[in-house]
Amino acid sequence: MDFSLNDEQTAFQEAAREFAANELAPNAARWDAEGHFPKDVLAHAGELGFCGIYADETAGGLGLPRLDAAIIFEELAGGCTSTAAFLTIHNMVTWMITTWGSESVVAEWGEALTSGQRLGSYCLTEPGAGSDAASLRTSARRDGDHYVLNGGKVFSSGAGDTDVLVVFARTGGEGPGGISAFAVPANLEGISYGRKEEKMGWNSQPTRSITFDDVHVPADNLLAEEGHGFRLAMKALDGGRINIATCSVGTAQAALAAAGRYMHERRQFGRPLADFQALQFKLADMATELVAARQMVRLAAWRLDRGDPELTTYCAMAKRFATDVGFRVCNEALQIHGGYGYIREYPLERHVRDTRVHQILEGTNEIMRLIIGRRMLADHAAEAIR
Amino acid sequence: MKVLVPVKRVVDYNVKVRVKADGSGVETANVKHSMNPFDEIAVEEAVRLKEAGRVEEIVAVSLGEQSSQETLRTALAMGADRAILVATDEALQPLAVAKALAALVEREQPGLVIAGKQAIDDDANQTAQMLAALLGWGQGTFACGVELGDDAVTVSREVDGGTQTVRLKLPAVVSTDLRLNEPRYVKLPNIMKAKKKQLDVIDAGELGVDLAPRLTTLNVAEPPKRQGGVKVASVAELVEKLRNEAKVI
Numbered sequence: 307m308d309f310s311l312n313d314e315q316t317a318f319q320e321a322a323r324e325f326a327a328n329e330l331a332p333n334a335a336r337w338d339a340e341g342h343f344p345k346d347v348l349a350h351a352g353e354l355g356f357c358g359i360y361a362d363e364t365a366g367g368l369g370l371p372r373l374d375a376a377i378i379f380e381e382l383a384g385g386c387t388s389t390a391a392f393l394t395i396h397n398m399v400t401w402m403i404t405t406w407g408s409e410s411v412v413a414e415w416g417e418a419l420t421s422g423q424r425l426g427s428y429c430l431t432e433p434g435a436g437s438d439a440a441s442l443r444t445s446a447r448r449d450g451d452h453y454v455l456n457g458g459k460v461f462s463s464g465a466g467d468t469d470v471l472v473v474f475a476r477t478g479g480e481g482p483g484g485i486s487a488f489a490v491p492a493n494l495e496g497i498s499y500g501r502k503e504e505k506m507g508w509n510s511q512p513t514r515s516i517t518f519d520d521v522h523v524p525a526d527n528l529l530a531e532e533g534h535g536f537r538l539a540m541k542a543l544d545g546g547r548i549n550i551a552t553c554s555v556g557t558a559q560a561a562l563a564a565a566g567r568y569m570h571e572r573r574q575f576g577r578p579l580a581d582f583q584a585l586q587f588k589l590a591d592m593a594t595e596l597v598a599a600r601q602m603v604r605l606a607a608w609r610l611d612r613g614d615p616e617l618t619t620y621c622a623m624a625k626r627f628a629t630d631v632g633f634r635v636c637n638e639a640l641q642i643h644g645g646y647g648y649i650r651e652y653p654l655e656r657h658v659r660d661t662r663v664h665q666i667l668e669g670t671n672e673i674m675r676l677i678i679g680r681r682m683l684a685d686h687a688a689e690a691i692r
Numbered sequence: 693m694k695v696l697v698p699v700k701r702v703v704d705y706n707v708k709v710r711v712k713a714d715g716s717g718v719e720t721a722n723v724k725h726s727m728n729p730f731d732e733i734a735v736e737e738a739v740r741l742k743e744a745g746r747v748e749e750i751v752a753v754s755l756g757e758q759s760s761q762e763t764l765r766t767a768l769a770m771g772a773d774r775a776i777l778v779a780t781d782e783a784l785q786p787l788a789v790a791k792a793l794a795a796l797v798e799r800e801q802p803g804l805v806i807a808g809k810q811a812i813d814d815d816a817n818q819t820a821q822m823l824a825a826l827l828g829w830g831q832g833t834f835a836c837g838v839e840l841g842d843d844a845v846t847v848s849r850e851v852d853g854g855t856q857t858v859r860l861k862l863p864a865v866v867s868t869d870l871r872l873n874e875p876r877y878v879k880l881p882n883i884m885k886a887k888k889k890q891l892d893v894i895d896a897g898e899l900g901v902d903l904a905p906r907l908t909t910l911n912v913a914e915p916p917k918r919q920g921g922v923k924v925a926s927v928a929e930l931v932e933k934l935r936n937e938a939k940v941i
Contacts, residue, residue, distance in 0.1 A: 313761075313762060313765060313887075314884070317883045321877065321880060324877060353879070354879045370880075
């Protein structure tokens with residue numbers, strides 16, 4: 307057993323760190339304040355390979371393992387949480403379309419998505435179907451060589467500014483078995499977008515609702531087979547949960563580093579904050595939990611790469627743990643900064659706002675506990691999950 | 693034309709270096725290392741010359757411990773075609789490096805050597821000049837512009853008071869200054885391709901040159917801690933302090 311990164315992973319990590327430090331970090335506060343979606347920077351990221359990290363090489367991707375992707379995303383998140391998080395969603399969508407798309411869909415979208423020239427959104431959640439995603443009501447009715455989509459989605463990252471939507475819609479009866487997935491060009495007639503949501507964080511990516519009104523989607527744009535949509539959604543989310551967890555770890559690492567520096571700089575009562583044991587202990591707990599979270603995320607990513615039968619449980623555990631720890635570390639780093647942590651001249655309040663949503667999306671942390679709890683009460687849990 | 697680019701593995705420029713307790717040098721264990729930034733500029737320049745069709749092959753070279761292979765892989769990911777590590781665990785001084793490079797030039801027969809003007813660890817700024825002298829080649833140091841012709845290279849040099857332009861007959865040695873170019877980001881697919889590129893490791897002894905150090909390091913110490921300032925109440929007190937304490941007037 308060896309926990310060290312190999313040479314190639316180290317090189318990926320450094321490449322991502324350099325891009326994050328030069329292209330993301332200096333702009334993150336401005337993008338947050340202005341609600342700017344940096345498509346030019348995303349295209350630049352695409353040129354360097356960050357848009358198709360685990361998509362197949364035949365579609366222009368790099369075909370890298372999720373573990374490598376986690377190492378890369380963590381560094382990007384250290385520069386700008388919100389932009390890195392969008393990149394992870396784009397990678398997930400790209401992977402879905404290139405893995406389950408028909409030949410013509412892959413030919414049309416593969417290179418464009420893996421190069422970052424065109425961007426994708428993931429559209430699962432509906433106004434009445436959040437945690438209970440299998441109850442979604444958007445419908446796709448077969449009509450000759452098309453499907454006709456009707457319904458609506460909410461909270462879609464990038465929607466309105468992206469080029470392709472992965473949409474989950476009902477082609478059959480109630481429940482998960484009646485759901486199918488489609489790659490839908492974002493500009494088809496009958497698609498309309500709601501106003502840009504005003505959010506607590508994640509402000510460098512727009513979030514909008516989407517309405518489908520008799521949208522004719524070519525039947526060829528069905529991903530995998532009819533009725534497989536929910537399975538695809540959950541498979542994508544296993545990886546999506548690792549991605550979001552890495553965004554928490556990367557952001558928390560930046561917050562922890564800022565807190566450490568600040569404890570040396572800031573003096574009160576004639577001494578640097580670093581001299582106060584109460585804050586030393588706080589820093590110690592932050593670091594300890596963050597290292598644990600990172601290792602847990604990498605363990606889950608490793609299991610995902612191996613196709614481990616228990617991977618869903620491990621991904622859920624990693625997401626639950628790392629996003630809770632990530633938020634807590636950012637919040638404690640803010641606390642160490644005192645009043646300065648609360649004002650926007652420092653990045654801490656942004657880190658807190660950005661990581662807060664990680665406890666909610668890609669399945670809330672309560673749903674993560676549901677997944678883990680159910681598994682722990684099923685057969686051989688004690689042997690399988692440890 | 694073939695270009696040889698020497699690259700050095702140094703303590704990363706972001707690292708705050710610490711002097712070893714025994715004063716024998718700086719702490720390098722468990723410290724992040726990366727390619728000397730001036731060498732990155734040299735690799736970038738070679739890659740640009742290749743992209744412009746002026747150069748056919750770029751050979752990156754490093755001397756030192758096996759860990760320098762990482763640095764060579766970075767050069768390969770940036771666009772070098774193959775790499776050579778001259779492996780040795782001995783500490784190397786500029787003259788030794790220049791001699792080893794001269795021996796490699798004999799083997800490889802490049803038309804041009806592009807080196808960083810200095811390494812950020814010892815700041816010696818000697819290797820390129822010594823190499824040119826050993827080879828009897830022309831040298832264009834501190835380059836801020838390089839134009840490669842068929843039998844000559846025109847080098848703009850940053851000198852006090854302006855820019856000097858020199859024309860060197862090939863083969864020649866060029867050393868790069870900070871403003872020559874801005875090295876590109878390494879692309880992830882190129883990192884993957886770099887793994888498959890040829891990297892030869894040769895033992896330093898094979899070159900048959902004397903690598904023994906000529907200089908002895910007596911002691912390495914931290915710079916003195918900066919003292920806090922004081923406020924003076926009057927011009928007279930200021931003058932008195934400048935004269936008697938600072939001893940500058």
